[in-house]
Amino acid sequence: MIKIITTAIVLFLLSGCCNNLCYYLDEKENLCNKITCKIAIELKNELKLVPYGSGGQAMDQIKMLALCFIYREPVEIDQARKLLIASVDKFTAKINENEDIRPYLNNYPFKTKNIEIMIFIQDPSRNNSEPEKLCVVSIISVHPANRYLPMGKCG
Numbered sequence: 001m002i003k004i005i006t007t008a009i010v011l012f013l014l015s016g017c018c019n020n021l022c023y024y025l026d027e028k029e030n031l032c033n034k035i036t037c038k039i040a041i042e043l044k045n046e047l048k049l050v051p052y053g054s055g056g057q058a059m060d061q062i063k064m065l066a067l068c069f070i071y072r073e074p075v076e077i078d079q080a081r082k083l084l085i086a087s088v089d090k091f092t093a094k095i096n097e098n099e100d101i102r103p104y105l106n107n108y109p110f111k112t113k114n115i116e117i118m119i120f121i122q123d124p125s126r127n128n129s130e131p132e133k134l135c136v137v138s139i140i141s142v143h144p145a146n147r148y149l150p151m152g153k154c155g
Contacts, residue, residue, distance in 0.1 A: 028104040032056060032065060035101065039094045040067060043087050048073070049119065061106035066116035067091065074123050080137040088115050088139055116140045 025033070033054075040051035049069035057064040071083065095101060095110045102108050118138040 028058060028062065031098070031101045031104065032058060032062060035094055035098055036065060036067060039091050043069065043090060047083060047086060049083065049087060052120065062101070062104050063106040064114050064116060065095065068118045068120070070120050070122050072122050072124055075121055075134060077134065080119070080121070080134060083119060084117055084137055084139050087117050088112050091115050091117070
């Protein structure tokens with residue numbers, strides 16, 4: 001009898017929550033998701049970057065979009081920079097060619113300062129503990145006037 005009452009209470013609470021607290025994406029959020037999904041798949045196919053996460057800054061207008069990837073091959077710094085630059089260029093181009101998202105962009109054309117990319121380098125053997133190996137590369141906006149390409153070594 002206690003199980004039936006407990007189950008009824010849980011179902012009652014769950015059904016009440018969905019009616020009032022469900023979150024629906026608006027058109028701007030759907031467009032952001034559509035574009036980031038498309039470019040993540042393209043970068044996976046073209047550059048072997050495995051999608052790992054996404055984000056952005058889009059409270060009122062879209063100010064920044066971000067993607068994280070895993071790259072499962074050891075790379076040198078020059079190769080890592082090429083991966084970053086290629087991914088930022090492709091991401092920026094994909095956003096700017098989409099006419100539907102333009103009214104939601106904080107600035108058009110969307111620039112590299114509006115893109116953040118982080119790539120985690122993972123050795124195929126999954127051994128990232130060697131201090132001399134590169135393990136993360138990123139292009140992140142700390143301040144609109146300052147752009148940098150941080151490179152991180154493990155350890």
